[in-house]
Amino acid sequence: MNSVDENPDYKGLYNEACKLFKKAVHFSHGPFDETFFTMRVFESAKLIISKLPKSEKNKCNEPLVLVSCILHDVGKSKMIFSRLFGKNGLAETFREEWRTHPKLSVPIAKRIMKKFGHSDEFIEQSSFIIRNHDNRGDRMDEKDRTLELKVMQDADLISDYGFAGFIRPFTFGGKYRRSIIESIKFLEKKESRLEVKGWINLPFTKKYAKEELKIQHRLVDEALKEINSELLK
Ligand SMILES: [Fe+2]
Numbered sequence: 001m002n003s004v005d006e007n008p009d010y011k012g013l014y015n016e017a018c019k020l021f022k023k024a025v026h027f028s029h030g031p032f033d034e035t036f037f038t039m040r041v042f043e044s045a046k047l048i049i050s051k052l053p054k055s056e057k058n059k060c061n062e063p064l065v066l067v068s069c070i071l072h073d074v075g076k077s078k079m080i081f082s083r084l085f086g087k088n089g090l091a092e093t094f095r096e097e098w099r100t101h102p103k104l105s106v107p108i109a110k111r112i113m114k115k116f117g118h119s120d121e122f123i124e125q126s127s128f129i130i131r132n133h134d135n136r137g138d139r140m141d142e143k144d145r146t147l148e149l150k151v152m153q154d155a156d157l158i159s160d161y162g163f164a165g166f167i168r169p170f171t172f173g174g175k176y177r178r179s180i181i182e183s184i185k186f187l188e189k190k191e192s193r194l195e196v197k198g199w200i201n202l203p204f205t206k207k208y209a210k211e212e213l214k215i216q217h218r219l220v221d222e223a224l225k226e227i228n229s230e231l232l233k
Helices: 010-023 034-050 054-059 062-071 074-078 094-098 101-115 120-131 147-158 163-175 180-193 203-226
Strands: none
Touching (some): 010 034, 010 074, 010 101, 034 062, 034 147, 034 203, 101 120, 120 147, 147 203
């Protein structure tokens, strides 16, 4: 560990990640705005760490978690656009292509961390978190899941609940010329399927995810009132 590891330049790292996201064609059309999502994962991780029991909080390497949060999805900038999106929506190969991003993130994140002066030890530990950030549930042995990885995985999940879960269908719809009315109807259907996934690692995150879902439901209820019109019946 060196002084950069203990005191990372979070904003500088975030700007580097945003540069990559902005260059990638699949993010400039709005379906997945990673500049927003990455920032949310970073902030969610800070919140989760602040709520850890004292003994765990003392053990948790917060800078390692937060740097990993900022860089965990940079590999999305290298995914192949035509395998993600078709003319009218997601391509058949979407899921398969999506799964490649944690691995794709590792070499890019390593390069960025090195440029910012992080130690080899820190870079290796962060690479482990980034490589495994989608390995939830039984996709990896529970004993191999470090506290820092648990926090990062939870921050990643809950960042998709609440306001983010509400707003993303609108930005996605914009790419495919879907109207606001259609996007609200989509949210109504999506809302009934929402639940807290069994993939969450930490007790606080489970509670917090439920609260975020309530916010999302409230937002959808408000949006539904907006399309209650005789013109649409
Ligand atoms: Fe990811």
